[in-house]
Amino acid sequence: MYMSINIFIDNLSFRRILKKVFLNILILIIINIISCDSDESESLWYIVDSPVDNALYTIYALDRDEIFAAGYIESFVRYDGKEWYKLETPDLKYEYRGALFYDMFFINEKDGWSVGWGILESIGVRGIIAHWDGERWEDVTPEPYEEVYPLMCVFFPTPDEGWAGSEGGRLYHYIDGEWSLYH
Structure with a gap:
């Protein structure tokens, strides 16, 4: 009985952590979608020509x-x-x-x-x-x-x-x- 309660609590803690991770990932996906819908020059990295060849x-x-x-x-x-x-x-x-x-x-x-x-x-x-x-x-x-x-x-x-x-x-x-x- 004692062991099953610990497993239940650990499982519940794991679910809370998993839920937080999932929500954070979902927020990042939404932010990325919103930024991709905006003007591309505002949100994306791209290569531009440099006037020098050195580092x-x-x-x-x-x-x-x-x-x-x-x-x-x-x-x-x-x-x-x-x-x-x-x-x-x-x-x-x-x-x-x-x-x-x-x-x-x-x-x-x-x-x-x-x-x-x-x-x-x-x-x-x-x-x-x-x-x-x-x-x-x-x-x-x-x-x-x-x-x-x-x-x-x-x-x-x-x-x-x-x-x-x-x-x-x-x-x-x-x-x-x-x-x-x-x-």
């Missing part, structure tokens, strides 16, 4: 008509609501054998940041910070700067204060117009 590693959308993406140094692109176009390559402070950008963050269409790394003959890998001023990208990596790890992420909680993190676990702080190693 893109990061993308940031200010809104649906103002989107930036980056990857290898030659791969800074922008979408204006109609088409993607290539942006001028940032003027870098050093002649890197190769450089790429992993992350970007925009405060607005005239104030954006991107971080990554480049390879120098003298020290090897060196982190890079680039700034977008609404017209062009510029290398604003602080000097002297001996970061031997790639910079992987960047975020600005306010227009005047930002953070960048490296693969080596270091944090860089932007305040009062200056980047510095955070202690």
